[in-house]
Amino acid sequence: MIDTSNVSEKTVNTSDLIYKYMRPEHLPHIWCPGCGHGIIMRDVAQAVENLGLDRDKVVLVSGIGCSSRAAGYMDFNTIHTTHGRAIAFATGIKLANPELEVIVLTGDGDASAIGGNHLIHAARRNIGLTVIVMNNTIYGMTGGQYSPTTPRKAFGTTAPYGNLDRAFDLAGLAYGAGASYAARGSAFHTQQTIQMIQEGIRHQGFSIIDVASVCPTYFGRKNKKGSAVDMLRWQKENSVTVEQAKKMTAEQLQGKLVIGVIHQVQYPEFTFEYQKLIQRLAKEREE
Amino acid sequence: MSVQKELVINTAWCKGCGICAAFCPKEALELVKGKARLKEENACILCGQCEQRCPDYAIYVKETEGGAEQWVKPY
Numbered sequence: 001m002i003d004t005s006n007v008s009e010k011t012v013n014t015s016d017l018i019y020k021y022m023r024p025e026h027l028p029h030i031w032c033p034g035c036g037h038g039i040i041m042r043d044v045a046q047a048v049e050n051l052g053l054d055r056d057k058v059v060l061v062s063g064i065g066c067s068s069r070a071a072g073y074m075d076f077n078t079i080h081t082t083h084g085r086a087i088a089f090a091t092g093i094k095l096a097n098p099e100l101e102v103i104v105l106t107g108d109g110d111a112s113a114i115g116g117n118h119l120i121h122a123a124r125r126n127i128g129l130t131v132i133v134m135n136n137t138i139y140g141m142t143g144g145q146y147s148p149t150t151p152r153k154a155f156g157t158t159a160p161y162g163n164l165d166r167a168f169d170l171a172g173l174a175y176g177a178g179a180s181y182a183a184r185g186s187a188f189h190t191q192q193t194i195q196m197i198q199e200g201i202r203h204q205g206f207s208i209i210d211v212a213s214v215c216p217t218y219f220g221r222k223n224k225k226g227s228a229v230d231m232l233r234w235q236k237e238n239s240v241t242v243e244q245a246k247k248m249t250a251e252q253l254q255g256k257l258v259i260g261v262i263h264q265v266q267y268p269e270f271t272f273e274y275q276k277l278i279q280r281l282a283k284e285r286e287e
Numbered sequence: 288m289s290v291q292k293e294l295v296i297n298t299a300w301c302k303g304c305g306i307c308a309a310f311c312p313k314e315a316l317e318l319v320k321g322k323a324r325l326k327e328e329n330a331c332i333l334c335g336q337c338e339q340r341c342p343d344y345a346i347y348v349k350e351t352e353g354g355a356e357q358w359v360k361p362y
Contacts, residue, residue, distance in 0.1 A: 001290060001350050013297040015338065015347035027300065028343050034304030038342025190339040216304075229309040232340070 002049060021045035021055070023075045031066060034228020036187030036213030037134050041070045043190055043211075044103070044132060047197035048076075058101045061090040063115060066141045067107035067134035067213075074105075084114025087122045090129050098128070098271035101201060108135040108149040112168050116148070123177035123206050127270040130200045131208045133170055136215035144218030155222040170210040175263040181207035182263045187214055188235040189259055196261065205269045212257055291351045292333045298322045300345035307337035307346050316346075 002016040012024045022045065031037050048058060060078040062068035063086035071078040077100075081089040086104045094102045111119050111133050122129060138156055139145040146156035146163045149170065153162045171182040181203040185193030193211055200207035214220065214231040225231050235257060242260035245253060303321035308314075315330035316323055316337065323346055325331055338347045 001352065013295065013299070014344050015349070018344045018347075022344075028302070028345070031342065033302035033343075034306060035342050038344070039340055042339070042344065188340070228304045228342075229306055232306060233309070 017045055017049060018042070021048060021075055022073050026073050029073055030069065032140075032215075032217040034214070034216045034231075035066070035140075036136065036215070036228075036232070037067055037070065039187045039190060040132070040134050040193070040211050040213060041073065041105075043185075043193045043197060044070075044105070045074065046190075047194045047201065050194065051198055051201060053101060053201070057099065058103065059090075059093055060103050060105055061086045061093065062105045063107070063110040064141075065107035065110045065139070066136070066215075067105060068110060070105045070134075076103075084110055084116075085118065086110065087115055087118040087129065087131065091118075091122060091125075091127055094127055094129060094271055095274065098275065102129050103201065104129055104131040106131060106133055107140075108133060108137060108168075108170065109139050109147040112148045112170055112173070119174065119208075120177035123174045123179035123208070125270045126178060126180055126205045126267050128204060128272075129206055130197070130203075131174075131206070132197060132200075133208065133210045134213045135170060135210055136213040136219060137167070138215050138219040138222075140215045140218050144222055150219075154219070156218075157222070171208060171262045174206070174208040174210075178206075178267075179208050179263070180205035180265050180267045181261070182210075183208070183261045184210045184212070184257075184259050186212040186235045186239060186257060186259055188232045189239065192259060199261070199264075203264070204272070205267055212259075289352075293349050293351075294325060294331045294333060294337075295347055295349045296323050296325065297345045300343050302343050302345075304342065306340050306342065310336055310340055312336060 004016050004020045058076045060071045060076045062071035064083035071080045086106050090102045090104045137149045145158040148168045150163045151167045171184045175182040183196040185196050196209050200209050216228040239257040239259050245258045301322045308316040335348045
């Protein structure tokens with residue numbers, strides 16, 4: 001059972017987990033019926049509960065977009081920042097106080113288009129952030145424009161004849177840029193995603209968890225993917241694990257969702273290295 | 288000390304997406320007038336699959352402590 005003794009008395013009809021880690025006065029949230037973001041936000045709360053982290057030592061940073069509303073709903077130290085700059089703000093917070101667990105909740109457009117530069121450089125720097133990308137493959141809040149993760153040939157309001165560009169593989173992009181932990185989860189696979197978020201938080205260094213969300217309102221409707229249930233069922237039926245994917249050919253992997261830990265390596269973490277530098281220079285000064 | 292479990296549906300928060308009903312392993316849930324509802328009292332096995340995937344936190348397995356005497360076998 002979840003210990004809610006340190007929170008005020010329960011006044012709304014919801015589970016202990018939600019009551020402890022969210023701001024129930026702001027719920028129900030504004031996301032559409034069946035939006036995958038709600039599922040992923042619960043995964044984050046569950047991961048923090050499983051790790052037994054102190055809520056006062058956790059900072060949630062978000063940018064702009066549907067996904068970034070999450071910082072308003074979750075009851076940690078939260079900051080809702082400007083578009084694409086969530087990782088930049090998070091870098092500042094982590095450097096100012098390295099003992100905080102800084103978690104970035106961001107969307108695919110926020111992380112890879114507007115804030116793409118921040119993403120790759122934070123990954124290269126290997127700073128101890130945990131970036132959770134709620135990847136719904138479209139700009140939901142502004143009306144369904146295609147984003148860098150929209151699959152090729154998929155439709156959006158700005159791609160009425162199908163998208164010509166290939167989609168970014170966010171976990172692969174971060175890995176290529178130097179992230180020391182990169183994983184992919186999905187809204188359907190809640191247990192695996194919770195596990196990956198836990199590993200990402202515990203990991204020393206930059207960790208990214210690219211979570212495939214569902215957007216039944218824009219992506220689903222534009223691409224005739226059906227309801228939220230159909231989209232989640234698609235994730236269930238078309239996902240393969242990283243281990244299985246290694247044995248499959250490129251053709252077999254077409255249209256599949258590869259979930260699991262893509263890459264994990266131990267590499268010196270930035271704030272730790274920075275503290276070492278400060279200590280070394282202070283010592284040299286004394287001498 | 289035992290923990291008693293029961294399924295709770297907060298219809299005020301339910302948006303009627305149908306995810307809980309679709310992924311219930313016992314098919315114990317249904318949508319009535321756009322809100323989730325338990326078909327039969329004993330059909331639910333309290334597995335929590337619906338709670339994990341409800342995007343609106345409107346369905347959950349409530350755990351209450353106590354009620355130990357109820358679980359003591361009378362023989």
